[in-house]
Amino acid sequence: MERIRTPRKSAARSKSTVLAAQAGDQPRYPITSVDNALRLVLMFRDQRWIRVAEASESLGVVRSTAHRLLAMLQYRGLVQQDPETKAYAAGPALVDIGLSVVRDMDVRRHLRPYLEQLALDLGETVQLMILDGADTLFIDSVESHQALRTSSRIGRRYPAHNTSGGKVLLAQLPTERLGELYPTERLPTLTSRSTKRRAELFRELDRVREQGYGTNRGESEPDVAAVAVGVTNAFGQIRAAIAMSAPLSRFDEASVPRVAAILREAAGRAAQHLT
Known part of the structure; x- marks a missing residue:
């Protein structure tokens, strides 16, 4: 079985890329929908409850898009919705991630x-x-x-x-x-x-x-x-x-x-x- 060799220069670039990513630099090929979902998750660090209108304004997207993002996060247990106020809070899965x-x-x-x-x-x-x-x-x-x-x-x-x-x-x-x-x-x-x-x-x-x-x-x-x-x-x-x-x-x-x-x-x- 052949061993695939990686040139040293390429390896160095790979390491620097990893370090840059760890430092919080924007990725070369960002995925907007994923980024918006993650930005929504991060909003719960500072807010206990988030409404669709607030998510829409913060992300700069229309309300229907914000609603779909929140619905997907709710499906995965990352957020939960109050049935009366319709506002969203951090869900059990998100709490589990934090507690890890x-x-x-x-x-x-x-x-x-x-x-x-x-x-x-x-x-x-x-x-x-x-x-x-x-x-x-x-x-x-x-x-x-x-x-x-x-x-x-x-x-x-x-x-x-x-x-x-x-x-x-x-x-x-x-x-x-x-x-x-x-x-x-x-x-x-x-x-x-x-x-x-x-x-x-x-x-x-x-x-x-x-x-x-x-x-x-x-x-x-x-x-x-x-x-x-x-x-x-x-x-x-x-x-x-x-x-x-x-x-x-x-x-x-x-x-x-x-x-x-x-x-x-x-x-x-x-x-x-x-x-």
């Missing part, structure tokens, strides 16, 4: 069985999250079987100071890092109950350090409450946070310490598997 970056992280893999057991024991939705800058990124979830429940937040981001797990993760940061994340006194809010001032947040973080858990009472979404604890590795470093979330109407303040203790016990058992 963290899917093999040992924290997610090792904690999955504990999330499943906690959801059964507590009867509520259990979420797993990590800190990404000043945001909380939800990387796994097990939903409650109750009809009225909080839904999975996998792939979603919230300002860390508005979530129970985010507060736990922020509480373990040094003062200097907190100052970098929150350089101004005013904080972004999601609801009327959200923490609005940096000084208020820092007092809340002191309470989290003292009691060992964080809470969220309608701060990220008006009708959702949660309690969370940190998950440490074998060296005592916090890697993630586990939260039980429930409808605010079913959130029993008196049971918070008990729920936190259950979460902490599970996190402690999981810690021995993390590095």
Whole structure:
């Protein structure tokens, strides 16, 4: 069998072409329809919901073309449509692609069985999250079987100071890092109950350090409450946070310490598997 030899000069060109493509240069033979579909996908980085008219304007195409592109993305699970508003949001397939970056992280893999057991024991939705800058990124979830429940937040981001797990993760940061994340006194809010001032947040973080858990009472979404604890590795470093979330109407303040203790016990058992 003959071996096909590639001239060294040609190989060098090929390598430089690959590097150029990685750097984001426009390809020599672009496919407009594919590019438009990918531009649509990228719009979901900054917008939770996108309407056909918005897609049409952003892409510079007629509405019928924008609708066909969105329909094809929906067919492949990359977007999903709200039946009432007709707006589109990121679909499960797109979320899975994003989570592929963290899917093999040992924290997610090792904690999955504990999330499943906690959801059964507590009867509520259990979420797993990590800190990404000043945001909380939800990387796994097990939903409650109750009809009225909080839904999975996998792939979603919230300002860390508005979530129970985010507060736990922020509480373990040094003062200097907190100052970098929150350089101004005013904080972004999601609801009327959200923490609005940096000084208020820092007092809340002191309470989290003292009691060992964080809470969220309608701060990220008006009708959702949660309690969370940190998950440490074998060296005592916090890697993630586990939260039980429930409808605010079913959130029993008196049971918070008990729920936190259950979460902490599970996190402690999981810690021995993390590095």
